[in-house]
Amino acid sequence: MKKLLFVINQFYKGGAETALLNLFHALSPQEYEVDFLLFDQIDQPNAVSLTPLLPSWVNVCNAAQAEGRFAIVKKVAFKVWQKLTRRQMYRAAAYRFVKGKHYDAAFSYGEWMSPEFVAKKVDAAQKYVWIHADVDKAPYVDPQILFGFDPYYQKYLFVSRQSMESAARRFPFLKGRTAVVHNMCADEGIREQAQEPLEQSWPTDRPVVLTVANFRPEKNHLRQVEAMKILRDRGVEFTWVNVGCSADFLVRQKLDQAIQKYGLETSFLRLPADPNPYKYMKRADLVAVLSDFEAWSLVITEAKLLGVPVLATRTSGAMEQIVNGETGVLCDFDAQAIADALEQLLKDEKMRSEIHRNLQGFSTRQTTLMELEQLLKGE
Known part of the structure; x- marks a missing residue:
């Protein structure tokens, strides 16, 4: 031993x-x-x-x-x-x-x-x-x-x-x-937890993008707000749900100001950290992992286990975890590039279905x- x-x-x-x-x-x-x-x-x-x-x-x-x-x-x-x-x-x-x-x-x-x-x-x-x-x-x-x-x-x-x-x-x-x-990842445990019911209402009138990340500078939630503003101006409507710890006061303050500035209070939603984020992943149309840097994203792996399409910035980890266009989609780090990739994924149901099929059996x-x-x- x-x-x-x-x-x-x-x-x-x-x-x-x-x-x-x-x-x-x-x-x-x-x-x-x-x-x-x-x-x-x-x-x-x-x-x-x-x-x-x-x-x-x-x-x-x-x-x-x-x-x-x-x-x-x-x-x-x-x-x-x-x-x-x-x-x-x-x-x-x-x-x-x-x-x-x-x-x-x-x-x-x-x-x-x-x-x-x-x-x-x-x-x-x-x-x-x-x-x-x-x-x-x-x-x-x-x-x-x-x-x-x-x-x-x-x-x-x-x-x-x-x-x-x-x-x-x-x-x-x-x-x-x-x-x-x-x-x-705890492969089977994640799949089992994903079946648990939600304790709050879930948007059903439009697509849902999910981000699971604690609110820290390197996760760059501000860039998400900017990308969402770009898409709203294009007429692309969706709800962006964010699950994570918001203990960093400065990050939270800047994010609140940006959300209010762009009038996204009912579209860009924040939920507290949850030991079971998989029940949200399972119900999302896609998962967005948009960090400034990340050696290996556990969220990407968890989403792949659940067969949910992932949009990720080209961090070193994401480029190793995702085959672009086959097991997810990679994008550049600026808000414009994120908005373009989000719009493509949200509108292309065939691509999302193909990614889901490609992820079957992943472990x-x-x-x-x-x-x-x-x-x-x-x-």
Whole structure:
């Protein structure tokens, strides 16, 4: 039995977090013993925690849980310290959780956190940094932090080949020290959840475009509003439903202002984050994934599992996930290009039906498990 450690800062619903949850459910407790360390899992408004959905056999440590109201104060202090020093501070419970343990493999999960803890405080035969973004494009990635503990790590894991190759071009020292482990979906679970009833009314008088994305700058919901304004001026009527956490006040404020400016209050709808967005996907005419950058979109994979056509901007992940015109449609990043592609898909029912047919039988589970098993075997 292999003993694994996964370390993450928090575990709210998002693409990377959901993929990790799916992986935990796919791993066999007869083959793996898993420790899961969360640094800063603090209750947040509008955010959906995934911790209640973890398999019971996963050994979980929420390092902030015992600190009560002081946890948020420490979190702010830790961020200030990291910004000033590029070093990470950690909670005492995190040290206690790993002390005296030896792991076959330890994963620092996410480029948004420092890999220092796994590098210096964890005893493991193999150590990996698992990266979920295009490190050459994501503005929040600090290479000095992300690669600052390089001698401690054997490999860097990426969720798509394109993002891996672009990282290796920018950071040549990565050559020969990278691997791809794709994000995993819970294939049958998604199809089952998609059948659940909706708790609110669903537009039936016109087509529905769905976007599932937390309201963050890189998801660029503002560009969606601009594209919708272009289409309304052309006389193309539809409803755009957006499901996701809106904790970022500045993003929410700018979006509200744009919606009001263009008079789209009844057409551009926002719903809170939902642990089951698949019931919306199943009922949508198409799913739009319009990020500025994305190494591998779990939403694209989920929509493909449900046979729903996807329109996506040409991010590195989308270009690997979609065969343009066959399993979805790719477009450029400006509002005009998005509007043109949306109009084509909304009006061309034959194209949508053909994409749906091409997605029959699509699956993800075995690919990801095989990639991880090969990594752990050193292949």
